[in-house]
Structures are given as structure tokens and as C-alpha cells.
Amino acid sequence: MSRVDQGAAAMAEIWRGGMLESTHLGHAVICDAQGVVWQAGNPDAVIFPRSSCKMIQALPLIETGAADAVGLTPAHLALSCASHQGAALHVGMAGRWIADLGLDESDLRCGAHEPYDRDERDRLIRGAEAPCQLHNNCSGKHSGFLTVTRHLKAGSEYVEIDHPLQKAIRAATEEVTGETVAGWGVDGCSAPNFAMSLTGLARAMASFATAREGQGRRASAMARLTQAMASHPELVAGEGRACTELMRAMGGKVAIKTGAEGVFVAILPEQGLGIALKTVDGNSRASEAAIAGLLVRAGVLDAAHPATQKRLNPVQKNWRGVETGEIRLAPGFL
């Protein structure tokens, strides 16, 4: 276990006018079922996975029987793993979900923020309507949390560290990462977020990648979540976002998920591989370039696809559409 700024590798470069303007350091690990198969930077770096671990946080939703007890569909499971745009699609689905549970928006504990989706944002502003907790990018995860909480007949304060749901998430986290959690913090959505090594996170993603339905409770839950995410890219993030566009480009075969502070993970079921990476500075232009590069390297993403180029080596343009520079992976990163 190391500090996040120890042993980092050059990950991405920002160029302007043919000159280097900024650079990003990071760590990246690829695991298969046996362990680390590739690394850049320091695989022992301790990180907060932030939203990249939502599929781990969703395991109790299936494993407690809560999801099936209320008949959740794969779309609900995808939304439970989402950092969504707060578009009408996401807000409407989360709202119907908790209404079907007999609950309402005030039962959520994620807080409200202006939606990233422009149409929904503008609709709110035109109507002088405040954003609600359903607009929070984590409202799908929290709808899942409420589903488990209700199923367990547990207390309403489901984001408390000693709540049965969070205890179940902590246990699942330690099982799938193969590590004792290194600590915890409060996430942007108020849920506990458990710290882990980057290798632990990649190992967890490899567990998801090698899990198959019918191989036991844990493996079935993992396989269902991976399939749900990969099959519903529009629910996991939203139009224009890296997760959505790259998953679409991979044709439903791979699940990927971003997290705040420059985290990105990928689950590659056909290859049995899990990927985890983080930029030391928390920047996402670099984490998006790096995950695109690693997915191309793994043979699951077409380097020539527009969604790939938009992240891997994007030309930077200014407000008048004039080319100003480009983002590149650092030489030697891959």
C-alpha cells in the first residue's frame, strides 16, 4: 500500500501550438483471475474508487434478494450502477422506481444538484424549478440502496457507515478486492466510499469479468450487473459521455465505469480481464484517454471509432472551432 503520488507513470499530455502545456501522471493495472497481468505506475497505490465501484455497491441489491423481490429489470440494475446525466430518461426511471417501492424523493440521501443534461437543466430553469435528489447523478444507486433497505426492513439512514446495507457493501468490497479496506471517506452522494489498492480494484473487476450466471450467488450477481451495464450504456452515464459512447462502440460486450478524481474501470468478460486506473491529480481527460487506450490495446475497442478518437487523441478546438492542440497518451504509457 502506497500513497497515490508514489511511483506514478506519465499517462497523458496536453499539447498546444506544438508545445507541451500540461501533463498527467497516473497508475493503471490489468488483472485476470490469477492476478496482475499488466501495470503502469504503482499498482499498490491506495485510492478511493468513488463511483467506479458502483457495481460492487450494487451486489447486496441482488444478493439479498431485494432486486428480484420487487422485480427489477436489467435496466434498473444498470441505473443502480450509473453516474447518470440527470436527463429525463434517468430522472423518470429513478422516480418511478422509488414510487413503486412506496417511497418518494425525500427518502433519498444523495442530495440535489443541477443535472448535467442540458435539456433537463434548461427545462428546470425555464420553469423556475429547483433540481431535486432524483437529478443527482447517483440517484439510481440510491434507489438501489433504498430497495435493499426496505427489503431488509433496516433504518432509513442508509448511508451511515454502520447501517446494515453499508456493512454488506464493506464485506462485499473486501471479498471482491481480496483486501481489508484501507479506510473510508464520505462520497459526493454521502455514501461511504471504501479505499483500496488499485490492484484490489482491478482484481475486483477481473472477478466480475470471470463471473458467470449459475456459478453461485456472488458470481450470478456479478454477471447480471456486468451484463446490465454493458447492455444499457445510455443509462450508465448519458449522451455525449465517455462511459456511454465507449460502451456503445464495444457493442455490449464490455462494461466500463468512471469515478470522480480520475478513476476508470473496465470489465472484459470475453477476455476475463479487469482494468482499473486513476490519475494522480484527479483529472478525467487523462483517465478517459487512458481507458480508451487500454481498451484498444485489449482488442475490444476499435481505435478508429469516433468515440475512441474523441478520448484517445482528441483534437482540441476553441470557441470558434479553431484547432488549438491535442491530447495524447504519454509515450511509453501503453
Next chain:
Amino acid sequence: MSRVDQGAAAMAEIWRGGMLESTHLGHAVICDAQGVVWQAGNPDAVIFPRSSCKMIQALPLIETGAADAVGLTPAHLALSCASHQGAALHVGMAGRWIADLGLDESDLRCGAHEPYDRDERDRLIRGAEAPCQLHNNCSGKHSGFLTVTRHLKAGSEYVEIDHPLQKAIRAATEEVTGETVAGWGVDGCSAPNFAMSLTGLARAMASFATAREGQGRRASAMARLTQAMASHPELVAGEGRACTELMRAMGGKVAIKTGAEGVFVAILPEQGLGIALKTVDGNSRASEAAIAGLLVRAGVLDAAHPATQKRLNPVQKNWRGVETGEIRLAPGFL
């Protein structure tokens, strides 16, 4: 002259739940009239100053006689050095300025983007009105550019690298930095941005800091611009922004200016000091913490002022107002 990622120092740390989540590297230099008096990281790092050099780009506005020919006030000069919010205050002033020149918004070459100011943004959305070039954070600089262009009877494409205005800016840049420019790129507002060493930028800021009116054309222009910025903090950025709040906290005695990709500069006339810094990754939470720390260290900013604390060591809160962590200067940075 070195790459921006060579020899950087630990600048700022992002903590969550008592654990380190992300870190930022950077370079910082303080110069007086004789040269470097303090440094962190690599003073020879080559950077793009971006918007931090707007007071250099405004020198021809005064030195050609253009500003006085049309009776520009200190407020106009402050706006010419601004990266403003696009609030009604800024948009209205820039619009009247170019109208008084007999020009209109279509003569600008900065491009349009949604204003950062919430009230003005919401007003546009409610009225289904598109943002115009006056909303661009650089519209004050470009109003100054148009003023010079008209005064010189030069061509309308004033952001071209071989336009007389840009040639004058390049010459002024080399004179005040004491360096041949290291290259150039196109900025977000389409103007050329000249690359320089961080020491060159700090040396230029020290020149501004030691300049006094009546000591010649260059020194008079510098002193007027510094005084204009320091006296009109609301015009240089806007409500809630670091430049505005920190300049207000310093009572009009110091001019500071941010630039994209984590640049920050300060001009301290009473001390005769110039400060320049840049984060390697381009992050601004770290550049804001660092400039606040250096201004406190220089004795011009009160460490206990709320505007200082908001940048120097801010507690991070989430959407429900729950404390999640803090930003700190890296140990040993100051």
C-alpha cells in the same frame, strides 16, 4: 528552458476521510526587479501563460495611445485584463465599449460561450437567447484589441499572428519577460498566446510591480493597468471567483490574475514583487491554493480572511453539505 513536467514540486493535496486522494505538482517563482528571490519546482519550465498575461496583452492599448484617444477609464482597462463571468455588468460594459467605437458584437473574434454567471445564463435560457461573443470571458480583452486595431487603422482580423496588434503584443511580451518567446499557440479566445519560462512571467510581473506612472511610456502603462485591476476586482473576474475575492481581501493594493491550465500571477507594487505559478496538470483548485499561500507568505493577504480560507485550506463539502475532506498545500511547498 525545460518541459513543464520536469522538476516540479508537490504543490497541493486533496484529502478525503483522512486519506490522501489526489495530489498536484507545480512550479512557482517570485521575482523582484533584480531577479528570482524564491522558487518552488522548476523556474525554467516553459509554459503558456494563457489569460494570466492579459495585462501584457493590454500594453499596446495604452502605449499606442488608443485608450486615451477614446477616453477609456480605469474600469475599461480592468475589463481589458479580465477573464470575466459574463455577468450583466461585464457584458453590458463590453457592449457599450465597442458600440462607442462604432463597432458591434460581430466584429469580435473571441467566439461565444455560455456565461459562467448563473443569473445571466438563466436569463438567456429563459428567453431562448443564444450566448453571444460579449459573453465570452475574454470579450473585454477583445474590446481592447478592437480599440487598438481601429486606432492603428489595421485589418479586422486582429487575432492573426502577423496582425500589427499581435506583433506589438509579441514585442511587449519579449521586453517585459526579458526573453525571446519560446513559441506560440492559439488560445481559447483565438488570440495568439506566447510561451515563456515561468521565470520570464514572474519577471514580467515584477516589472509591473515596480513600474510607476511618470517613469516613461512603458512604466506608465504598466502602472495604470495594475492599478485598474487592483481597483476593480469585480470586473477582472466576478462574484465568487478567486481573482475577485482575493483582490477585494487585499484592499486594492495587489493585482492578481488566473489563467487556464492552472496558471496564476500576482503583482505586488508595495513590495516590488511579481509572482507566477502553474500546476503541471492544469488544475485550478491547486493554483488557487498556491497563490493564496504565497500572498499570505508575502504579507499582503490575511490568512484568516474567508476568501483566503476558501482557497488556501478549504473544507470540501458534498451535495448535502456533509464534510468530505479538505484541500491543503503540500508540506514543504511554502
